[in-house]
Amino acid sequence: MTTYPKKALLLALAAATVAAGLTATAGPAGAAVPKLDWKPCAQPGGPAAQECAVLPVPLDHADPGGRQIHVAVSRVLSDRPSARRGTLLVIPGGPGGSGVQRLTQKGAALQRELAGAYDLVAFDPRGVGASTTASCGLAPEDRYLTSLRSWPGPDGEITENVERSRRIAEACDRNGGPELRSFTTANQVRDMDRLREALGERRLSAWATSYGTYVAAEYAQKYPRRTDRWVLDSSGDPDPARVARGWLANMSRGADDRFPDFAAWAAHPDRDGDGLRLAARPEDVEPLVVALAARLDGEPRPSTTPGVPLTGNGLRQALQNALYADAAFPSFARLVKAVQDPAATPALPPELARPIRDEDAAVMVGVICNDVAWPGTSTDAYRAAVAQDRARYPLTAGMPVNVLPCSFWKTAPAQAPAPITDDVPSDVLMLQSRRDPATPLSGALKMREALGDRARMVTVERGGHGLYLGNGNACGDRAVTTYLTTGRRPARDTYCAN
Template identity: 30%
Template sequence: MCSAQPAAPLRTVLTLAVAGLLLTGCSGSDRPHGVPAGTPSSSAGTGASPGAAPAAVTPLQPLPEAVPAQLNSYYTQQLSWQSCDQGFQCATFKVPVDYDHPGDGDLSLGAVRRPADGAGGAQRLGSLLLNPGGPGGSAVQYVEAAAGSYQAPVRAAYDLVGLDPRGVGRSSPITCLSGDRMDAYTAVDTSPDNQAEIDQLVAVDQEFAAGCRAHSGALLGHVSTVEAARDMDVLRALLGEAKLNYVGKSYGTLLGATYAGLFPSRVGRLVLDGAMDPSLTALGENRAQAGGFETAWDSFVRDCDTRDDCPLGRDEQQAGQQLDSLFGSLRSQALPGEGGRQLTESRAVTGVVEAMYAQSLWPQLRDALTAAKSGKGGPLLRLSDSYYERSADGSYPNLMFANMAVNCLDLPAAFASPADVSRAVPDFQQVSPHFGRDMAWMSLACAYWPIKATGAPHTVKAAGAGPIVVVGTTRDPATPYAWAQSLAGQLASGRLLTYDGDGHTAYGRHNDCVDSAVNHYLLEGQPPAQGLRCGS
């Protein structure tokens, strides 16, 4: 199985990354682009200690087991699978825009599946729903790109199914800005030094929010993770499955954990890889994620020091000084890229962050830093474009739009004003000297969101569910390892599997220990031993 690279929103920042979303050599998305929303609180400002959730955060309550009568028509639809996309099958189905008021209108959601091949006479185990993360990553694109790379026994036993969450891809996508306005958004200074630069940052955040409201209408208030999890239960029923089998990466772990909390009796075999911690505020998430990218940078530097083509100094201090010097020089003078475009400081930060998601990107980052030192901004700009999934023609997918919409709805904004950010910058810089300032300012975006947040920090217990496997990577940049420890501790049946290594997410990244443990669980129903630790 290819190893996916997550999409971690930088500018809506949360991790959301499409976690481990895209596999090397495959196409997909799941890197965090932006900082998630959230506000500080006495109970969850920085997050719980490993394995424990803040006492004042309430648990997510399960929904009634019986399907409400007003939703019966959605649960009894007939899926019509049609051949599409080189051997895959595609279908659409309806869900209510608002589950509390199903008469107010419907959404059309798109799904894809790769039927089990039954190779070797394997017993068919039903459907395995996959989600790469985001929020905003397309599960349809992910399955089409990565299904063939799942190990043969899994492909033989399961139909691999991708459902684009509401607001994403083929499921009534959120839209916000044109390509040229997104170019302006990605170029603006995210480490402002004066009031004029703060005003520019606020202006693009406000333009982004206004564009989403203008183009997306009522849907903008109904793309929460809770609603997306309820959509998954509708699809479970339409697939004829009594229980949901699921592999979620990055933000997909929040989606899967939310499903388990709402429908614990319908939980089948759930794998949550690159786990998020639902007990955190947006502020706590953003600050912790800044620290995660700092940890990943330190790993990159240690590796770089062993390479003949390393453009940095021969120790971590010198490397950090050279990175800071590059960012500082771009503050006053952007470097030329291709096609008349420029490498600004904010795009350079995004490019470096993009490369932290997977070790396979480290050679590209070394080359990009070498080029930047000689005055060429193109290679680092290409890494930034990859983060945002910008196409060569200047267009953008709806990843960033959905990312912001979900983040800003799921949690109250991290900050209410630029003054709040200014006060928090030293704290962010303490946990992340090289990325903290930018990530603090990126966290301002949800302050201008036109829809009030409907979610809040909470724990997920999912009492009554079968074993749920939570996978954490010790030096994961986008979803820090402590989050996996916390989520596994919250879940009544959580089973933590640790990968001692680098990169975002672990399953399918060619570590035999992790892959064997997860595959054994998916195929036999037996979770890994509690505390199992796999080395890189």
């Protein structure tokens, strides 16, 4: 994945914020839509023509004339105006993913693939990046990925998880304010439509990935006549009673679906050449990783990051991250090799080596807890669920069903999520990996069922998460490109061999 100087992009967006304050105003319903004041913000590795602006949106869409907050937006105009047919919105995953960053990473590839058919537009949802943020004021130790993900302790103990979850919920209630309470999928959908208005578009096309597919599905449900060509890449189960709780629970199955790809790679004789072969047979790789994680549970290893040892849960989380893309397999294999070597000092993956920024933690927790009410399940019930999941899915060790701050959340959701139905135009193309560690095929099939004749689904014989122009294959990429550029979808659900 392409990286870019985040500080430079944030500075560019900050400048755009000042300009927006001078040129854009948002008034009550019926007032003029604010003008987007675009400024150059190209970053190394991204499109040379990338521009940034800021869109004012109501903190509370029920009070459109009230307090306004800002949403950072970015675009890359079509480089072939004669071929342009509309605007393609790039919707990131998360919650907490940056659309502006996603456009920086994927904009050049989209330009090549779509041959000028669209202006490419993205935005940072409220709470993300250079958009209006909130803070829960969490201690650093509560902001590591292995803490926010609620990995159980050795032998499945969850007492510390319960205490941390309650502490995080109380801190967010105390410090998050109305901004944090506004971080919902429903508001992201309304902000998207505000952006559509500001762009002067009657309808939008979209490419959404991961959590973004749920955002896109909710937008199409609420504004069915404002969608054009809609691509959902790596979808989860849209069950309105569970939402993120269901997505997390499904990760146990997702890891099991995907791990055989890593095991086959790690046991292949080709790994001997680079010293990364972990076992002679694929079936021996999982017991090895599970045993190493259990050993680290009892004896964490000092790492190259002072004060941050590699724990069993650190190894498990590193595995989850590595399963997203084949390109990450070598780095995880090197970590396993370092753990096996008593003389080595393991180097933590960057995402595990330091706490997550407090504002980023706030939006990650805020959206999933604000969207839908979580059951106030007893500690004993969580303990039993974790024990059962650990036994069935050793790779995820009970984390996907463990307690989270949402069980102690102080603010009730403003509204229930809208069920996804088939009672709108048929303009959705789904792209799905057969072995997705985060949004497994079993969950995506629930989205497919909910959409009914609105959608066609292309299933790709690949492992990984987020397929188009990344982890997929030529057949799947071609299906998406053909749909976005010509409007032609497969006549029925179809399959792409690897």
